[in-house]
Each structure stands twice: as C-alpha cells, then as structure tokens.
Amino acid sequence: MTSSQVPDQEIPIRVLGGPTVLFEYGGLRFLTDPTFDQPGDHQRPGGPLLTKTAPPPAGPAEIGRIDVVLLSHDQHPDNLDESGRELLGRSPLTLTTTGAAGRLGGSAKGLAEWQPVALDRPGGGSVTVTGVPAIHGPGRPDQVEPVTGHVIGFVLSADGLPTMYVSGDNASLDAVREIAERCGPVGTAVLFAGAVSFPALFDGGLIVFDSEGAAEAARILGASRVVPAHCEGWSHYSEGREALAAAFSAAGLADRLDFGDGEALSPGA
Numbered sequence: 001m002t003s004s005q006v007p008d009q010e011i012p013i014r015v016l017g018g019p020t021v022l023f024e025y026g027g028l029r030f031l032t033d034p035t036f037d038q039p040g041d042h043q044r045p046g047g048p049l050l051t052k053t054a055p056p057p058a059g060p061a062e063i064g065r066i067d068v069v070l071l072s073h074d075q076h077p078d079n080l081d082e083s084g085r086e087l088l089g090r091s092p093l094t095l096t097t098t099g100a101a102g103r104l105g106g107s108a109k110g111l112a113e114w115q116p117v118a119l120d121r122p123g124g125g126s127v128t129v130t131g132v133p134a135i136h137g138p139g140r141p142d143q144v145e146p147v148t149g150h151v152i153g154f155v156l157s158a159d160g161l162p163t164m165y166v167s168g169d170n171a172s173l174d175a176v177r178e179i180a181e182r183c184g185p186v187g188t189a190v191l192f193a194g195a196v197s198f199p200a201l202f203d204g205g206l207i208v209f210d211s212e213g214a215a216e217a218a219r220i221l222g223a224s225r226v227v228p229a230h231c232e233g234w235s236h237y238s239e240g241r242e243a244l245a246a247a248f249s250a251a252g253l254a255d256r257l258d259f260g261d262g263e264a265l266s267p268g269a
Contacts, residue, residue: 015260034084072168162187185222
C-alpha cells in the first residue's frame with residue numbers, strides 16, 4: 001500500500017445515515033451501502049423486522065455524481081433499501097460480493113477476498129479497490145454465512161493518498177488483524193458499528209462491532225482517522241455516538257474519531 005502524502009482530513013467524507021457514507025478519493029466519488037428510504041418498517045422474507053427511525057440528511061438527487069458504489073452485501077434492508085436499489089440501477093459501477101453481483105446484475109461486479117480492481121483516476125493514474133474479509137457475526141465464515149450471508153469489506157489505495165478501509169458489516173477482529181497485516185497502516189477507517197444483536201441469532205452475539213470493538217479495530221489498523229457508520233437511524237442499532245465517544249476516549253483514541261458531519265462535498269459533475 002502507498003504511504004500517505006495527503007492528510008486524511010483532506011479526503012472529504014460525509015455520513016448520510018445508517019451505513020451510507022459518501023467520500024471522494026483520488027478524484028472519484030464513492031458511496032457505501034446506499035439507504036435513502038424514509039423512516040418506516042422493513043422486512044425481507046425470513047429476516048427480522050427492522051425499523052428505520054430517521055430520514056437521510058440528503059437524498060440521491062442532492063449528493064450528485066456517484067462513480068462507484070461499495071456494497072458490502074445486498075441481503076439486509078438496512079444496508080440496501082428500495083431507494084438504494086434504484087440508485088444502483090443508475091450507478092456506473094457497483095463493487096460487492098460475488099453472490100450479490102449475480103443477484104443484482106447490471107453494473108455490479110463481484111470481488112473475491114483479496115481480489116483487486118484498478119479504477120481510472122481523472123487526470124491519470126488509478127485507484128485500487130481490494131475486497132477484504134468481513135464476517136457478519138460471531139464465529140467462522142462457515143458458521144456465520146448460512147445465517148447472515150456473505151459480506152465483504154474494501155481497502156482503497158492510490159499513489160500519494162493514505163490507505164482507506166471500509167469494514168462493511170463485520171464483527172471479526174481476526175479479520176481486521178489480517179487486513180492490518182496485509183494492508184496497514186490505514187489512514188481513514190470507515191467502521192460499521194452499532195452493537196447489533198438479535199436474541200434468535202448466535203445466542204444474541206454481536207453481528208457487527210460494538211463501540212469497544214470499533215475502538216480496538218482502530219488500534220489494530222493504526223488508523224489516524226475513524227469515521228463510524230451503521231450506528232444511527234435504525235432502532236436495532238443499540239449503541240450510537242455517545243457510546244462510541246466513550247469507548248474511543250477510554251482507549252486513548254478520542255482524537256481520531258470523526259463523525260462525518262461537517263465535510264462539504266460538492267455535488268460533482
């Protein structure tokens with residue numbers, strides 16, 4: 001991975017509620033797990049009832065051009081809702097799991113773990129996006145994926161830019177350790193948190209990071225900037241900003257926490 005020549009704070013990023021994060025990297029505009037529906041109940045066959053509690057601060061028409069969607073998985077409505085699916089139909093490229101790419105079709109391209117894809121940067125050069133492991137629950141992939149599905153994270157790198165990591169719905173610190181060994185240190189880490197669990201799944205074990213887990217992931221990665229996502233806007237997210245701030249403060253990492261509120265991103269061309 002490349003060494004940082006640009007401060008992380010100069011990579012604009014905005015959290016748009018739930019797991020949806022807009023950022024610019026290497027001249028390209030990326031969007032994670034698009035969820036733009038209004039508040040209400042969502043349920044897919046065989047899944048739990050999920051309730052969205054807050055509208056997005058901006059919709060697809062307001063955020064402007066999107067070059068690449070990074071979709072950690074397509075199975076759950078708090079990671080891809082109906083408005084998000086409509087957006088995918090207009091996206092030039094969606095990078096996701098191989099299974100999701102087969103289900104979605106269109107612009108979706110599946111990445112296996114550790115598979116890189118090079119994207120052309122405006123003005124020359126490239127951004128490399130690499131699929132990295134994510135486990136959506138406690139245990140090994142063969143134990144978890146039959147229940148919650150296959151999930152993928154992403155590492156972005158480019159000449160002259162700090163490495164970025166987008167966790168997706170991951171609960172495994174072992175996966176983070178492997179990513180850190182192969183790709184670290186990380187500049188900006190977008191960590192999905194929220195301390196989500198359901199009594200009927202894995203005996204109530206966490207299926208994404210809680211706040212302490214997110215802080216430990218940040219420490220393992222050596223991240224200089226951490227942007228939490230997947231922690232506000234849905235009733236099943238049991239920990240939000242207050243818990244994250246407390247956990248990062250206890251870990252001595254409070255100065256690395258960035259909730260992605262104030263960055264101004266132009267709509268793009």
